[in-house]
Amino acid sequence: MSASVLYYPHIEIADPKWLKTALLLWDNVYRIVPTTYAPADDDDTKRAVDAGHVRPVTLEKPDLQGIADDFRGFLQALPDLPAGLEPGGEVSQLHPEKVDATLYPLLDQYAQGGSKGGWIELPSEIVRGYMFYLSAKVAERRQLHRCTDSKYSYAISTYFTEEANFDEYLYNRESPGFYASLILQDVLPINVEGVPMDHILRVAQSSRDERLIFRNELQRFTDGLRDCRSKDHAETVLNDYKQDLLRAKDNLKRAQGFLGEHDRGSLLTMGAPVALTAFGGLVAAGVDPFDLLTLSSSLLLGAMAAYTDFSRATAASANPYGASYLVSLEREFAGTGNFPAFDRYLEEFVND
DSSP states (O other): OOSEEEEOSOSSOSOHHHHHHHTTTOSEEEEEOOTTOOOOOOHHHHHHHHTTSEEEEOOOHHHHTTHHHHHHHHHHHSSSOOGGGOOTTOEEEEOGGGOTTTOOGGGGGGOSSOEETTEEEEEHHHHHHHHHHHHHHHHHHHTOEEEESOHHHHHHHHHHHTTTOOOSOTTOTTSSEEEEEEEEEEEEOSOOTTSOHHHHHHHHHHTHHHHHHHHHHHHHHHHHHHHOOOHHHHHHHHHHHHHHHHHHHHHHHHHHOSSOTTOOOEEEEEEEEEEHHHHHHHSOTTOOTTSOEESSSSEEEEEEEEOSOGGGOOOTTTOGGGOEEEEEOOGGGSSSSOOOOHHHHHHHHHHO
16 A cells, blocks of 8 residues: 555645644655646645655656547547536636646646636636546556545545446446445544644654554455455455454554544545445445445445446555545544535536
């Protein structure tokens, strides 16, 4: 499992608390930064940059060569455009100095209408979808997992990393497999406002072994979810994996010292392919995969979308860039039992 993640879909990390939390699990956070752009970072992010733990990805020719055509080819190959990418003949105008929230300055080479009064004119489908596509391709070339602080970006990016391996009927409960979210409630702290970044980095270094073990157990568990073929076998194997994952989680919490045994922290979510037989092995027979299923007091699982062809879905160990993470610091999701409706966010993107 990769020790680093690519942050998406923006350049600036909006919340320094998020960065502190992410660095307690991963060694480095990468982000795509054009060479002509200086991120408007807060002091904590600057400290992490100076320490080498927030790193730029400089786009190279292989990153950009033909990617606009590849993206258009991706759209043209779809049997139906998802509602969230319907162009409708619209053209969006973006200023190179003010496109951080949506696209990067390098996109001016893909403009269809050139520039107008200093603004870049881009087709709306590029504005709406290009960054998700680009982040997936950049992560693929560098074998990085991806991580975001936006629950909507986490859900929608699935459509691109899974290469649109879904159709309109996302809720096909008879599918052999699903893209699902595995949610852990109490791994990482949420109240780190007053903790100096230097202390966060020292704790991350001192808990390096525990972080590695936890990440490896998380990958082993999600790989098992993908590879289940027999319900009887799944019940034994996956419950064993689950116990190893929970043990590694508790060891990491103790090593870092921010959370007590019963404390609820930030929401850590990992997206992964899950076989239908895995749902049967982890919970009672007849369960609806689209319900949020409780696997333990701090571990939950719920499907986001049914695959059109589950044989094309690849586990994180074989396809690191396909693994996407959400670290959410929204307090209403911490310890309240109210969780993001990831399946609904994706369904709205596909079908509006």
